[in-house]
Amino acid sequence: MLRKIIHIDMDCFYAAIEMRDNPDLVGKPVGVGGSSKRSVLCTANYEARKFGVRSALPTSMALQKCPHLIVVPVRMDYYREESKKVFEIFREYTDKIQNISLDEAFLDVTDCKKFKGSATLIAQEIRAKIYQKTQLTSSAGIAPNKFIAKIASDWEKPNGQFTVAPNDVDEFVRNLKVEKIWGVGKKTAEKMHSLGLMTCEDVQKKKKEELAKNFGKFGLELYNLSRGIDHRPVVSERRRKSFSLERTFENDLTSQECHEEFKALLNRLFTSLESYLVKNPQYEIKTAHVKIKFKDFQTTTVEKAWQGARHDTFHELLDKGLERSELSVRLLGAGVKFYEEDEAAGRQMDFLNLLFKDD
Numbered sequence: 086m087l088r089k090i091i092h093i094d095m096d097c098f099y100a101a102i103e104m105r106d107n108p109d110l111v112g113k114p115v116g117v118g119g120s121s122k123r124s125v126l127c128t129a130n131y132e133a134r135k136f137g138v139r140s141a142l143p144t145s146m147a148l149q150k151c152p153h154l155i156v157v158p159v160r161m162d163y164y165r166e167e168s169k170k171v172f173e174i175f176r177e178y179t180d181k182i183q184n185i186s187l188d189e190a191f192l193d194v195t196d197c198k199k200f201k202g203s204a205t206l207i208a209q210e211i212r213a214k215i216y217q218k219t220q221l222t223s224s225a226g227i228a229p230n231k232f233i234a235k236i237a238s239d240w241e242k243p244n245g246q247f248t249v250a251p252n253d254v255d256e257f258v259r260n261l262k263v264e265k266i267w268g269v270g271k272k273t274a275e276k277m278h279s280l281g282l283m284t285c286e287d288v289q290k291k292k293k294e295e296l297a298k299n300f301g302k303f304g305l306e307l308y309n310l311s312r313g314i315d316h317r318p319v320v321s322e323r324r325r326k327s328f329s330l331e332r333t334f335e336n337d338l339t340s341q342e343c344h345e346e347f348k349a350l351l352n353r354l355f356t357s358l359e360s361y362l363v364k365n366p367q368y369e370i371k372t373a374h375v376k377i378k379f380k381d382f383q384t385t386t387v388e389k390a391w392q393g394a395r396h397d398t399f400h401e402l403l404d405k406g407l408e409r410s411e412l413s414v415r416l417l418g419a420g421v422k423f424y425e426e427d428e429a430a431g432r433q434m435d436f437l438n439l440l441f442k443d444d
Contacts, residue, residue, distance in 0.1 A: 087251055088195045089194050089202070089204035089229070090204075090228055090229065090231055090233075091191070091204055091208045091211070091225055091227050091234060092189075092192075092225065092231070092235045092238040093171075093175070093189065093190055093192065093212070093215075093224075094223065094225070094226075095188035095189065095215075095222075096131075096223060096242065096244060097129065097131060098128065098221070099117040099159070099188075100116070100117050100128050100133075102160075102163070102221065103117060103157050104130065105221060110157070113153075114130065114132040114135075114136065114138065114154045114155065115129065115130045115133060115156075116129040116130075116138055116147055116155070118144055118156060119158070119159070120156045120158070123144075123333050123415065126139070126143075127140055128140045129142075129147070129154075131243065133151055144156060164187055167221070168188065170218055170219055171215055171219065172190070174211060174214045174215055175190060178192065178194055178197050179192050179194050179197055181193035181194075181321060183323065184323075191235075191319045192211075192319065193318070194207050205227050205246070208225040208246050209225075209246065211223075212224075212244075223244070224241060224246060225246035225247075226239070226240065226248075229254065230314075230317070231319065232267055232310055233249050233254060233258070233313055233315070234249075236261065236265055255312075257313065258285045258311065258312065258313040259284070259286045259289075261284060263277045263282055263287070263288065266307065266311065267306075267310055267315075268310075273300070276300075285310075285312075285313075286311075288308070289311050293308050296308050327420055327422045327423065328357075328358055328421055329419060329421070330419060330420065331376060331416060332346070332416065333415060333416045334346065334414070334415060334416070334417075337380050337413035337414060338413060338414045338417075339414075343377075343403060343407065343414050344400060346417060350418075350419055351419055358394070358421065359394075368423045370391040370423060371390070371421075372391055372421065372422045373388065373389060373392070373419075373420075374386055374387065374388040374402070374420055374421070375399060375403050375418065376416070376417070376418035377403070377414055377416070377417060377418075379414055379415065380412040380414070381412055385406050386406070387402040387406040388402070388422075391421060
């Protein structure tokens with residue numbers, strides 16, 4: 086049975102909320118984030134994006150690209166409340182909702198009977214209701230699977246939608262750049278380009294065995310996705326893969342200063358992690374990791390098998406990471422990764438009792 090998948094993406098959600106609440110910002114480049122030189126932006130509106138300003142960009146760099154950028158502080162609790170209004174609308178049409186973030190979700194409307202099952206008209210009504218309730222615009226992609234729906238939602242952005250019917254999938258994917266394929270990052274794209282793979286059509290010409298030889302297990306995914314094949318279901322509850330905290334510092338830190346600041350970060354991590362696991366005992370920790378971002382923005386991560394919430398273990402990882410560069414440090418992070426559901430199944434361990442074991 087063919088599925089009907091809608092991908093809804095709010096248009097520059099945080100910035101749009103700020104512009105709605107303060108009309109003086111409309112038409113001006115706006116970024117949402119911290120205003121200090123060490124802060125980063127959560128998002129930027131379309132006027133700012135014309136200057137190369139984007140999410141996760143340090144505020145200092147954003148202001149270099151766009152000196153007249155207006156940076157407004159983050160109001161995350163408020164954004165969550167606005168997001169709840171949007172997801173309430175989604176639930177009027179289906180209970181198969183996979184939230185990607187506060188402003189983005191997949192909806193499986195295969196069983197929805199409204200508009201005689203027309204996913205295009207369902208998406209149109211959802212977007213209209215979102216605007217009526219929040220005065221915020223959204224974009225949508227409608228397709229037989231998540232991969233195509235995700236790409237289609239960008240086709241008529243902002244405030245538009247695009248439908249790829251089952252019979253149109255082949256033509257739609259043929260000329261897509263390989264960068265559009267789910268899971269293809271910068272390094273993978275560079276490798277694909279070196280092999281002459283620029284578009285999905287180029288990938289389609291390769292046999293499974295050849296793709297597997299060059300890209301391992303991901304080769305099979307490339308084989309399928311390049312043909313518009315994606316069997317992944319819309320999963321209402323996604324299993325969390327990790328839990329971490331990080332902090333960007335106002336001034337770069339020396340190695341000694343890193344250890345001092347790291348103590349407070351670990352205390353926060355252990356407290357938050359314990360609280361989370363009490364509420365979610367199905368999770369079991371697999372590894373501990375430390376993240377370091379140096380002065381030149383190069384990032385390194387050090388990881389080892391979980392041995393309990395021990396300060397000395399994390400400080401050892403920190404030392405290993407610091408040895409990788411002589412530069413001062415602008416960001417520190419620490420966290421854990423969880424076992425996948427199939428890995429955790431059948432493991433006989435009193436997880437919470439072992440969590441804070443300190444021999």
